[in-house]
Amino acid sequence: MKIAVFVKHVPDVAEADLEVAADGRTVKGGELPFEMNEWDRFALEEAVLVKDSLGGELTSFLIGDEAAEESLRRCLAVGADRAVRVWDDGLAGANPFALTAAMRGAIGEDEYDLILCGAQSSDDGYGLGGPLLAEALGVPSVALVNKMKVEGGKVLVTRELEGGWGEEVEVDLPALVTIQTGINEPRYVSILGIKKARKKPIDLMDAVSVGITAERLATEKEKLSLVGIETPAVGEGAEILEGSPEEVAAKCLALLKEAGGVL
Amino acid sequence: MSVWVVAEHRNGAMREVTYELLSHGAALGLGPVTALVFSGPGDGSALAASLDGKAPRTLIVEDSSLLGFNGTAQAAALATLISQSTEPPKVILGAHSAAGMDWAPTLAGKLACPAVTDVVALAAEGASLAATRVVYGGKLNSKVKLGEGPSVIATIRPGSLEEEPSLTPMTTTIETANADIPAELGKRFVAWVEELAGAVDISQADILVSVGRGIQDKENIDVAEALAEALGATLSCSRPVVDINWLPKER
Numbered sequence: 072m073k074i075a076v077f078v079k080h081v082p083d084v085a086e087a088d089l090e091v092a093a094d095g096r097t098v099k100g101g102e103l104p105f106e107m108n109e110w111d112r113f114a115l116e117e118a119v120l121v122k123d124s125l126g127g128e129l130t131s132f133l134i135g136d137e138a139a140e141e142s143l144r145r146c147l148a149v150g151a152d153r154a155v156r157v158w159d160d161g162l163a164g165a166n167p168f169a170l171t172a173a174m175r176g177a178i179g180e181d182e183y184d185l186i187l188c189g190a191q192s193s194d195d196g197y198g199l200g201g202p203l204l205a206e207a208l209g210v211p212s213v214a215l216v217n218k219m220k221v222e223g224g225k226v227l228v229t230r231e232l233e234g235g236w237g238e239e240v241e242v243d244l245p246a247l248v249t250i251q252t253g254i255n256e257p258r259y260v261s262i263l264g265i266k267k268a269r270k271k272p273i274d275l276m277d278a279v280s281v282g283i284t285a286e287r288l289a290t291e292k293e294k295l296s297l298v299g300i301e302t303p304a305v306g307e308g309a310e311i312l313e314g315s316p317e318e319v320a321a322k323c324l325a326l327l328k329e330a331g332g333v334l
Numbered sequence: 335m336s337v338w339v340v341a342e343h344r345n346g347a348m349r350e351v352t353y354e355l356l357s358h359g360a361a362l363g364l365g366p367v368t369a370l371v372f373s374g375p376g377d378g379s380a381l382a383a384s385l386d387g388k389a390p391r392t393l394i395v396e397d398s399s400l401l402g403f404n405g406t407a408q409a410a411a412l413a414t415l416i417s418q419s420t421e422p423p424k425v426i427l428g429a430h431s432a433a434g435m436d437w438a439p440t441l442a443g444k445l446a447c448p449a450v451t452d453v454v455a456l457a458a459e460g461a462s463l464a465a466t467r468v469v470y471g472g473k474l475n476s477k478v479k480l481g482e483g484p485s486v487i488a489t490i491r492p493g494s495l496e497e498e499p500s501l502t503p504m505t506t507t508i509e510t511a512n513a514d515i516p517a518e519l520g521k522r523f524v525a526w527v528e529e530l531a532g533a534v535d536i537s538q539a540d541i542l543v544s545v546g547r548g549i550q551d552k553e554n555i556d557v558a559e560a561l562a563e564a565l566g567a568t569l570s571c572s573r574p575v576v577d578i579n580w581l582p583k584e585r
Contacts, residue, residue, distance in 0.1 A: 084470045085471065087473075089473045098470065098474070190435065193471060195476075196452055197450075198435050198439065199442065199451060200439075202405075202440045204443075205440070206444055207443060211406050211520040211521040212406070213405075213436065213521065214435045215435055215436070227524070230436070232344070232433075233432060234534065235528065235584035236344065236345075236528060236529065237526070238403060238523070238524075238525070239523075239525045240522065241521070242521045242522075243520040243521070252577055253573075293448075293481045294448035295448055295449070295478055295479075296478065296479050296481075297477075297479075298476075298477040298479050300474050301474065301476075301477075303468075303472075303473075
């Protein structure tokens with residue numbers, strides 16, 4: 072079984088107050104910690120579980136600069152046999168179409184039975200990369216999977232739908248599956264484990280070795296371009312109620328009644 | 335120019351988001367809206383009937399591979415219909431839903447066309463579209479521009495219409511089309527699974543009381559639940575709360 076997993080190194084913004092940089096297009100990122108995209112942690116764990124139960128080889132891929140290697144070390148620490156990092160300055164801030172072209176190029180002529188990706192990333196949240204890559208490879212894909220079992224040349228999955236519904240789908244291998252959070256419990260990775268993984272090699276590829284020309288990159292970038300980012304307008308009249316819980320509740324009640332009463 | 339809206343339905347029922355999409359589609363001002371209903375054999379007419387009077391044209395595509403939901407089959411059908419049409423749609427609109435996250439990027443790959451997902455506001459701009467999205471976990475808004483196409487794809491976050499969908503009553507022409515879906519797609523719908531009986535659909539609630547990581551303790555959810563009850567609201571939560579099993583996934 073040849074398995075591939077794609078991971079992305081993203082800023083951890085859960086606890087951060089974000090500010091837009093002077094260019095109006097990027098986040099002031101100097102202070103932000105970076106980590107593996109949350110969905111990808113589940114995809115990596117699922118890849119390791121499949122490898123552990125069926126045997127085979129797991130290759131981890133990442134499109135990112137040198138600082139992003141930390142996420143690949145994590146892959147190696149939990150059981151990836153190989154790690155490949157693709158980078159080119161032209162990929163900085165690239166849209167999902169350009170990133171997918173790099174992902175496709177990184178796979179090259181190798182044939183994988185199962186490719187896993189996170190269903191989306193916590194930064195842009197497009198959720199485009201996985202299915203786009205599947206189309207580029209000519210294999211079927213299935214998105215938002217929260218249960219899966221590989222058996223007899225197929226993968227039987229449950230997709231998570233809205234309103235408490237799920238959907239069972241059967242997909243023939245080779246296939247690409249995008250993983251929803253909560254599908255498993257990503258294992259704890261010790262600092263020691265990551266340190267040990269530092270000794271393992273990471274293969275580096277650039278735009279030339281993944282076969283993307285500047286022209287191709289420009290075509291892909293043209294499909295979706297960022298105009299700017301901004302802080303959402305603060306809701307009118309946002310007000311923090313202070314006091315003991317009882318006082319806050321009383322003030323809250325008064326305000327709701329005044330506003331037209333849902334009670 | 336024209337706009338195609340991919341109707342979303344489940345288990346024989348049209349989903350509310352379809353009406354929102356028709357409303358978004360009409361507001362773009364990029365030509366008449368066609369609603370597309372993809373379904374298993376014999377199921378299309380009943381679904382199309384629920385769209386009667388809400389779009390000038392409804393196109394039904396039935397195929398055994400479209401039974402239930404199959405994003406790969408739906409994307410293949412759309413790609414064929416687009417390549418066959420004398421005037422391809424300028425915009426293909428869908429929902430940013432579990433279904434939309436499956437078929438829309440697949441179609442973008444097949445057509446090698448511009449696409450944007452999880453849009454909260456969409457407008458025609460120049461020869462293409464400008465979209466507003468919510469990024470970094472809702473902390474920032476981004477504005478993006480799509481390339482020109484000929485066709486572009488956009489999926490819209492359910493519930494992002496400012497108002498209730500308002501559609502001028504109109505006469506709907508219902509047509510059927512054959513999309514020559516390949517027999518072997520390598521992906522088969524097996525079954526709907528109702529994971530939680532009597533589950534709520536939070537996307538349809540008027541008021542939500544929502545909890546996130548800040549709730550700190552499972553016991554504290556009772557407080558939010560009591561508030562929701564007092565307000566006649568629905569309790570919801572962010573993903574991390576589900577992942578540690580404090581609230582069910584439907585929330």
